[in-house]
Amino acid sequence: MSLSCALALLAPLAAAAQTPIASRFSADPSPHFFAGQFYVYATDDASNSGKYWDSTAWRLYASTDLRTWVDKGAPLDVTVFKWAKPDAKAWAPEVAFRRGKYFFYAPIGGDKIGVAVADRPEGPFRDARTDALIDKARDPNAGDEPIDPAVFVDKDGQAYLLFGTRVPKIAKLRSDMVTLAGPIRNLTVNGFPHDDPKKTYGEAPFLHQHGGLYYFSFSTGWPGQIVYGTAATPLGPYQYRGVILDYLPISTNHQAVLEHAGKSWLFYHDNLLPGGGSHRRSITFAPLRYNRDGTIQTVKRRSAEAARGD
């Protein structure tokens, strides 16, 4: 074993956190622990025009230890969905596992969410339906922009799909994971601080459970903070509790929480790589810590210079 490998193994994991997981621009992390490995599904900023989020394929990174990440290439692109325009933009992805299958929730073109399925985390993914799971033109209450899907599977096995900008949406999924089990509802968050009119729902909904409470986190907008509320049931209503991650020096903020082996991590994107910016983002993560009362400690962002070791 080389000295650098030995030192890397000795280094505390917290130090590996808040550096980019890849040298390739990528954003909107969907982190998971599947079949003994960590996986992060991502929006591929490296293949966009640099002027807009107009990439047409998603990207996948894998790690066995959260320190060393391997670029697994594009697990899916929009052409897999025959009903989608081949140049439709591929935005923030989500993946969920159920009964031996991996389900990829793919926001396409800003107005539809498709779902693809595979037998392995890396794919190949194939369209799980012949049309979109969510379609703004077809589905009542799909909202103005059905993007940013997030899936939460509760202890009782009920799966929920969250999505949307400006108004957070939630719908139950059938156990097949590819059809809705009920209406699309609006999620309510009460108790936003009155002294900050910018604190409202923007995008990037994410739902997780910890210590018996349901945590709904999201970005407040463009630019946005990552904030959260808690509730006693997945459908809410949620009570605003505070800020998880402050504004970044880019126009978007997008988070996901990974809880594995008793540890919690906040994955998000930032501007950490040379040449980066609002359309050239990079994925990183940090330990997520809870207080005894269930509140979450605000994650202190590391600057690009510190992350690069400048």
Ligand code: FUB
């Ligand atoms: O990557 C495109 C969009 O930027 C995502 O859908 C939003 O969440 C924001 O991160």
